[in-house]
Structures are given as C-alpha cells and as structure tokens.
Amino acid sequence: MKRLRIPPDLLSWLGLLPFLAFALFPFYWGLVTSFKADSNLYDLTRNPLWISHLDGRTGKPYHKDIIVPASYREGPIEWREKLGDHLLRSDSEQHPKPLAVIDGQEILSPVDGKLLRIDVAQGAIAHPNEQIGDIEVENPTLSHYRFLTQTPFYRWMKVSLLTGLAVVFITLLISVPAAYSLARLRFRGNRAIGIAIFLTYLIPPTILFIPFSQLVGALHIDNTIWSLILSYPTFTIPFCTWLLMGFFRGVPREIEERALLDGATRMQMLRLVVIPVVLPGILTAGIFAFTLSFQEYVYALTFISSTANRTLPVGISVEMVRGDVYFWGPLMASAILGSLPVVIVYGLSLNYFISGMTTGATK
Amino acid sequence: MRPVKGLPFSEREAPFGYALVLPALLYLTAFIAYPFAMSVYLSVSDAQAGAQKWNFVGTDNYSKVESYDLSGNDFVIASRLTPAEAQALVDTHKDGKVVTSVEGARFKASLEVGGRTVPVFASDTEDSAAYLATTLLNDLDWQVRAKGTEAEVVAHSGDSALALGNFTDRKLLDKARKGDVLIDAHLEVKSIGTGVWQDPNFILAVKNTLKYTFGTELVKLFFGIPCALLLYRKFRGRQLLRGLLVIPWVIPIAISGQAWLWILDSTYSVFNWLLVRGGFITPQNILNFRGDPHLAMASLVVVNVWRGFPFTTIIILAGLTSIPDEIIERSKLDGTNALQRFVYVMAPMVRPILMVSLLFSVVFSFTDFNTIWIITRGGPYDQTQMLATYAYQVGVNAGYLGKGAAISLFLFPIMALTVFGMLQSLRKENM
Numbered sequence: 001m002k003r004l005r006i007p008p009d010l011l012s013w014l015g016l017l018p019f020l021a022f023a024l025f026p027f028y029w030g031l032v033t034s035f036k037a038d039s040n041l042y043d044l045t046r047n048p049l050w051i052s053h054l055d056g057r058t059g060k061p062y063h064k065d066i067i068v069p070a071s072y073r074e075g076p077i078e079w080r081e082k083l084g085d086h087l088l089r090s091d092s093e094q095h096p097k098p099l100a101v102i103d104g105q106e107i108l109s110p111v112d113g114k115l116l117r118i119d120v121a122q123g124a125i126a127h128p129n130e131q132i133g134d135i136e137v138e139n140p141t142l143s144h145y146r147f148l149t150q151t152p153f154y155r156w157m158k159v160s161l162l163t164g165l166a167v168v169f170i171t172l173l174i175s176v177p178a179a180y181s182l183a184r185l186r187f188r189g190n191r192a193i194g195i196a197i198f199l200t201y202l203i204p205p206t207i208l209f210i211p212f213s214q215l216v217g218a219l220h221i222d223n224t225i226w227s228l229i230l231s232y233p234t235f236t237i238p239f240c241t242w243l244l245m246g247f248f249r250g251v252p253r254e255i256e257e258r259a260l261l262d263g264a265t266r267m268q269m270l271r272l273v274v275i276p277v278v279l280p281g282i283l284t285a286g287i288f289a290f291t292l293s294f295q296e297y298v299y300a301l302t303f304i305s306s307t308a309n310r311t312l313p314v315g316i317s318v319e320m321v322r323g324d325v326y327f328w329g330p331l332m333a334s335a336i337l338g339s340l341p342v343v344i345v346y347g348l349s350l351n352y353f354i355s356g357m358t359t360g361a362t363k
Numbered sequence: 364m365r366p367v368k369g370l371p372f373s374e375r376e377a378p379f380g381y382a383l384v385l386p387a388l389l390y391l392t393a394f395i396a397y398p399f400a401m402s403v404y405l406s407v408s409d410a411q412a413g414a415q416k417w418n419f420v421g422t423d424n425y426s427k428v429e430s431y432d433l434s435g436n437d438f439v440i441a442s443r444l445t446p447a448e449a450q451a452l453v454d455t456h457k458d459g460k461v462v463t464s465v466e467g468a469r470f471k472a473s474l475e476v477g478g479r480t481v482p483v484f485a486s487d488t489e490d491s492a493a494y495l496a497t498t499l500l501n502d503l504d505w506q507v508r509a510k511g512t513e514a515e516v517v518a519h520s521g522d523s524a525l526a527l528g529n530f531t532d533r534k535l536l537d538k539a540r541k542g543d544v545l546i547d548a549h550l551e552v553k554s555i556g557t558g559v560w561q562d563p564n565f566i567l568a569v570k571n572t573l574k575y576t577f578g579t580e581l582v583k584l585f586f587g588i589p590c591a592l593l594l595y596r597k598f599r600g601r602q603l604l605r606g607l608l609v610i611p612w613v614i615p616i617a618i619s620g621q622a623w624l625w626i627l628d629s630t631y632s633v634f635n636w637l638l639v640r641g642g643f644i645t646p647q648n649i650l651n652f653r654g655d656p657h658l659a660m661a662s663l664v665v666v667n668v669w670r671g672f673p674f675t676t677i678i679i680l681a682g683l684t685s686i687p688d689e690i691i692e693r694s695k696l697d698g699t700n701a702l703q704r705f706v707y708v709m710a711p712m713v714r715p716i717l718m719v720s721l722l723f724s725v726v727f728s729f730t731d732f733n734t735i736w737i738i739t740r741g742g743p744y745d746q747t748q749m750l751a752t753y754a755y756q757v758g759v760n761a762g763y764l765g766k767g768a769a770i771s772l773f774l775f776p777i778m779a780l781t782v783f784g785m786l787q788s789l790r791k792e793n794m
Contacts (some may be wrong), residue, residue, distance in 0.1 A: 008596065010596040012594075012601070019672075024670065044636070044646075126673070174386045185377070195786075206732045209771075210403035237387060295614075295615040298751075346613050350602070
C-alpha cells in the first residue's frame with residue numbers, strides 16, 4: 001500500500017502558518033486600519049478585518065453630511081467645488097482649501113471624498129446648523145498617512161535615525177578594538193574584563209534610568225538628542241563587544257603573524273588584515289546597535305520632555321493621543337511607517353543577522 | 364606603540380591589549396558603574412526631584428515604606444431616602460450598570476442604579492474609572508443605614524475588597540482623594556505597617572513581575588521549539604518565513620504596541636467582534652481587556668509571548684544549525700525516527716544554547732518596562748504594576764527618586780541570580 005505523501009514544502013508551510021498568523025496579525029490589523037476612513041473604522045456592523053466601501057446600516061457607500069457650524073453667521077453661499085470634485089480632509093493639509101465660503105467664513109472638508117450632492121444652491125442663503133451638501137467618503141483612503149505631515153512624525157523619525165546612526169558609530173568605535181583585544185590578545189585580567197563587560201549588559205535601563213536622569217541633568221544635556229547618544233551605548237557596547245568577540249575568535253592566527261612578519265605595525269595589521277575579515281561581524285554588530293537604539297523607550301521617555309525632540313517610539317505612543325482621544329487611523333499609519341526603517345534594515349541583512357546570532361550564541 | 368624586541372610574541376601583546384580595551388572600560392565605568400553606585404546612594408537618601416539637598420536616611424526606603432489603605436470605608440451612594448427606597452436600591456443594585464463618560468481631560472465613571480445616576484469616580488484613564496466603579500458596584504457590601512427618620516445607602520468596603528488606597532506616598536494619595544472620588548465617602552487614612560513587605564502595591568508589583576516572567580517562558584519554548592524544528596528543515600520559502608517570523612521581535616514594542624492597543628480596544632476590539640460573531644458573548648457584555656485586572660494581565664502575557672517567541676525560535680534554530688550534519692546522518696543510519704533523533708540527539712546538543720536563550724528571555728521579561736507601560740500603564744488602577752513600572756511611577760512621576768531607586772534595585776538580586784545561572788551553564792558548555 002502506498003502512503004499518501006504530502007510534499008515536504010507544503011508540510012513546513014502548514015506547520016508554520018498558525019505561528020506566522022499570530023506573529024503578523026497585529027501588523028495586518030494596523031495596515032488595514034491605516035487605510036480605512038473613520039466612518040468605516042468605527043462601523044461595528046462591518047467585518048473589521050477588511051475594508052468596506054458600503055455602510056453596514058444603509059447598504060450605501062459611506063457619506064458625510066456637510067453642515068454649517070453653529071457659530072457661523074447666515075449668508076449667501078459661494079461654492080468653490082463642483083459636484084463630483086475630489087475633496088481632501090482639511091486637517092491633513094497645511095493650507096486647506098475651503099469647499100465653500102459663506103459670507104467670508106470657510107467651510108472645510110472633514111474627510112477625503114467626492115462632493116456628492118449640493119443642497120443649497122450657489123448664491124442661496126445658508127443658515128447655521130443647516131446641511132448644505134453631502135460627501136461620499138473615499139475608502140480606502142490615504143488621508144491618515146497625509147495627516148502625519150501635520151504632526152512632528154517625520155521630525156521624530158529624524159531624531160530616531162540620527163540617534164541610531166550616532167550610536168552605531170560610537171559603539172563600533174569602542175567595541176571593535178575592545179572585542180579584538182579581549183578575544184585575541186593575551187594579558188593579565190583579560191578574562192575578568194571580558195566577563196565584566198558581558199555582565200554590564202545585564203544591568204538594564206530599568207535599573208539605571210533614575211540615577212542616569214540625574215547625571216544627564218548635571219551635564220545639562222537633558223531634553224537633547226545628546227542625552228540619548230550618551231546613554232544608549234551603555235547597552236549596545238556590552239552586547240556588541242560580546243558578539244564581536246565570537247567573530248574575532250574565528251580569524252586564523254596565521255594571517256596576523258604573517259602581517260607582523262611583513263613589517264606591519266599592530267595597528268596596521270588590525271586595520272588592514274583583521275578588520276576586513278570580520279566585516280560581516282561588524283555589520284551584524286552595527287545592525288544590532290541600530291535596532292537596539294531604535295527600540296529603546298525608557299531613557300527616551302525619561303530624558304526628553306519636549307515634543308519636538310522625542311524619538312519615534314515615544315513620540316507615537318505619547319503625542320499621537322490627544323487628551324484621551326486616540327486617533328486610530330493616523331496612529332496605525334504612523335506605526336506602519338515607523339516600523340519601516342527596522343524592517344528594511346532586517347530585510348537587507350537577515351542572513352548576516354541570523355549568522356551573527358549563531359556565532360555570538362555558540363562561540 | 365612599538366613592539367619591544369626580544370620579548371616573546373605574547374608578552375608584547377599586553378600594552379596593545381590594554382590600550383584597545385581601555386575606551387570601553389572607561390565608558391562603562393562612567394556610565395554604568397557610576398550610575399549604578401549612584402542608584403545605591405539615592406536609595407539610602409530622601410532625594411526628591413527638584414530638591415536641593417538630599418539627606419541620608421539609611422535603609423528607610425527599603426524598610427519603611429509608608430502605606431495607606433482606604434479599605435474599611437463606607438462610600439455613600441445615596442442619602443435622604445425613605446427606608447423603603449433605600450432598601451429597594453440595595454435590593455436592585457446588582458442590576459446596576461457602570462457608565463463612563465469624558466469630562467474635560469478625565470474619565471468619569473457613574474453607576475446607574477434604581478433609576479438614578481450616581482457619579483462615583485474620575486480617573487485619567489477610562490479603564491481605571493470603570494474598574495473602580497465596577498468594584499464598587501459588584502464587590503462591596505451595599506447596606507441601608509438609618510439616619511434619623513431618613514436612610515442612606517452605603518457601599519461598605521471590607522478590609523481588602525476595594526484596595527482603593529494602595530498608594531505609596533502622600534502626594535498620590537492626596538491627588539486621589541481630591542480628584543478621583545466624587546461620591547461622599549468617609550475616607551480615613553490609616554498607615555498599615557512600615558515595612559516594604561507590607562506595602563500592598565510593592566507586593567503586588569513583585570507578584571505581577573514573577574507571574575509575567577515565568578508565566579511566559581514555557582509558552583515561548585512551547586512555540587519556539589516547533590517553529591525552530593520546522594524552520595530547520597530545508598524547503599522553498601524558508602528564508603522568507605524565517606524573516607517574517609522575526610518581525611515582532613525587531614519592531615519597537617512602543618510602535619507595535621499601538622496595534623495591540625487597538626486590538627484590545629474597549630469598544631472596537633477585533634477579539635470582541637470575533638467572539639460576538641462566533642456567538643460566545645453578546646454585544647452587551649463584551650470584554651474590556653484593559654479594564655479588568657485579570658484580562659489586563661492576560662493581555663500583557665500574550666503580548667510578551669508574541670514579542671518573545673521569535674527570539675526563542677531563532678536562538679534554538681541557531682543551536683540546531685550548529686549541530687554537525689554527520690551526527691544527524693549517523694543517527695539516521697542507526698534507524699532512529701524523527702522523535703528519537705530530537706529527544707536523544709538534537710535536544711542534548713541544543714540544551715546549552717537553550718539555557719542561554721531562556722536566561723536572556725527571563726532577563727528581558729523581568730526588567731521589561733515598555734510592554735507594560737504601553738499596554739496597560741500598570742492599570743487598571745495599578746493592578747498590573749510591575750517592579751520597573753512601579754519604580755518609574757514612584758521615582759519619576761511622583762518624583763521620589765530615593766524610593767524609586769530602592770524599588771528598581773529590587774530587580775538586582777534576581778538579575779544577579781540569573782547571571783550566576785548563565786555563567787554556570789556557559790561554563791558547563793565550555794567543558
């Protein structure tokens with residue numbers, strides 16, 4: 001009797017599927033949310049897992065009434081947009097264009113969409129609280145992403161990227177020589193120093209943030225990016241040194257000795273012979289330093305108090321919530337865009353990353 | 364530095380070696396050893412944020428944490444009733460409902476009982492207000508109390524039912540008394556004990572931290588081992604799946620946590636939608652994930668597992684990959700099946716690396732601040748506070764640097780034990 005053979009590829013995919021679904025669901029959920037117009041987002045009658053163009057209650061496309069604010073004076077209406085014109089949500093633009101003007105008072109569009117109906121004709125008198133027209137809501141929409149330009153989102157992104165790059169630079173500058181020395185050179189205290197550096201990785205920011213905030217205050221760098229550039233290497237240096245030691249141990253001793261016999265100084269030998277060999281390791285360490293600092297939260301939350309200088313994770317989680325109102329659309333849009341830098345870095349270097357983990361963890 | 368002629372190769376390495384490792388040593392001394400020492404120093408002082416002078420207070424921060432308890436109080440729900448009205452209110456209060464509304468920048472929770480709306484609590488978060496009001500409604504003992512010819516209804520708090528006042532310091536307590544309790548409760552502050560072990564909030568934080576750490580580790584292994592074994596096999600798309608799987612671990616939790624907040628939203632939670640859709644619950648009693656202490660804790664555990672299991676997977680996978688192919692092949696020739704190969708050949712070889720991953724993961728969870736701060740902020744009403752967040756609350760938000768430092772230092776003994784375990788396991792591996 002022949003046994004039914006499931007192709008091994010399919011078996012692996014099937015086995016991993018539930019885990020992948022669990023791992024990726026929040027991203028899927030965030031992605032779908034970030035493209036939903038608010039009227040769809042808060043419509044409980046619709047399947048929330050997918051974007052719906054039709055209102056669950058009426059079965060018609062989502063629409064938004066245009067109503068004259070109660071505080072406006074009555075007056076003749078001057079329409080600036082024609083039926084069928086595409087409108088942009090006003091709070092997502094620097095200089096929003098009014099869709100109509102009543103006696104010098106601007107009517108702005110609350111959503112992205114199409115002007116569907118005009119109830120008060122050009123030149124007729126419009127009254128406060130009166131419905132003057134209707135907008136067909138655009139769904140899916142990019143308005144949440146456009147809204148981000150009105151927030152300090154890109155400024156936070158810049159702070160995070162700059163901090164990350166500076167930390168990578170400082171970390172490598174200090175860790176590479178230290179790792180080489182500890183992995184390769186024989187001197188008294190070598191082993192003890194190696195263990196001590198490794199152990200400092202285990203004193204986490206959650207123990208250090210209170211005294212560190214005092215230190216940062218004493219140096220007068222609180223509320224600046226320098227407080228982060230100074231504090232982040234406290235966790236990147238121990239980790240990267242430990243990781244790099246594994247790579248340096250893998251370099252054959254002979255090539256060093258040959259370089260020395262050829263008359264190179266030790267510094268030249270390190271720079272021209274050893275470092276090129278461990279370049280993949282240095283790259284891995286750099287990736288780790290970047291992502292660790294990109295992910296950091298406690299220090300950034302404690303040291304930085306002004307909105308403009310926040311890092312991306314703190315900015316999104318603290319500043320995107322106004323009072324108690326969560327703007328889920330823009331929040332999810334910022335979360336999706338905010339994860340891109342690390343996803344790209346990992347996408348480009350996954351193999352280095354995994355071999356780095358392997359080397360670091362096994363050597 | 365010129366090598367000294369005539370010395371053996373290894374002797375000449377020392378100056379160069381010290382020179383290369385010196386910057387790292389200086390940096391770590393200045394920014395880890397010094398702050399750590401400062402933390403110890405702060406923890407024996409009465410330092411407060413903004414204060415000019417610090418005084419030495421010995422071990423007071425450890426041994427004399429003042430705590431106040433508001434239990435044993437009566438919250439007056441309604442007064443000036445006829446005895447019959449009062450009795451009716453008590454009899455029907457179990458049918459009451461908790462309603463929250465926004466008031467300025469705060470959330471107000473009211474009870475709708477017997478046809479009246481009684482505002483009871485205001486809080487910074489909807490979850491806390493709802494939690495307190497629910498406790499008041501369901502867990503407290505509602506009684507009729509005669510007052511002259513009239514009667515009033517009081518909700519009597521026993522000794523532990525509504526631990527409303529697990530505040531570690533006066534400032535928070537006063538704030539709570541002024542801002543949070545709207546109904547006319549006869550609040551009496553009493554100090555209950557002076558030791559840190561009698562501070563209910565601290566004990567809760569320790570318990571929560573232990574639950575959070577050890578409750579998640581087994582689950583991470585339970586997910587990580589099958590994932591690693593599946594990814595160890597060679598198949599088309601392996602690289603892609605491996606890449607997708609690590610995503611939760613590489614994205615900052617403060618960012619991905621926003622998606623979780625939206626998943627756990629009190630009104631629009633997708634879980635609630637699925638549960639209602641599947642007919643498990645009705646739309647009237649949807650789950651308030653962040654408003655119920657048990658659900659909030661469970662949510663934290665799920666998010667921690669979600670973020671941590673990819674790391675466990677990758678580490679185990681690294682261990683599996685480092686097993687020489689010949690060993691696997693030879694055991695295949697010996698006629699073992701896949702399970703036997705896993706239990707007798709692969710597992711023992713992966714064990715050391717598994718220990719490393721486990722210990723890293725324990726350290727990660729134990730000192731985790733971000734997940735808790737993002738998902739529950741220690742709420743509802745401090746019920747999911749852990750050591751790291753509690754230290755932040757006391758040390759930074761309330762400004763009691765000394766106490767905050769003392770609380771965070773309690774993380775240290777556990778860290779030290781973990782480190783010891785890690786060194787032991789690494790040493791075994793080296794032998």
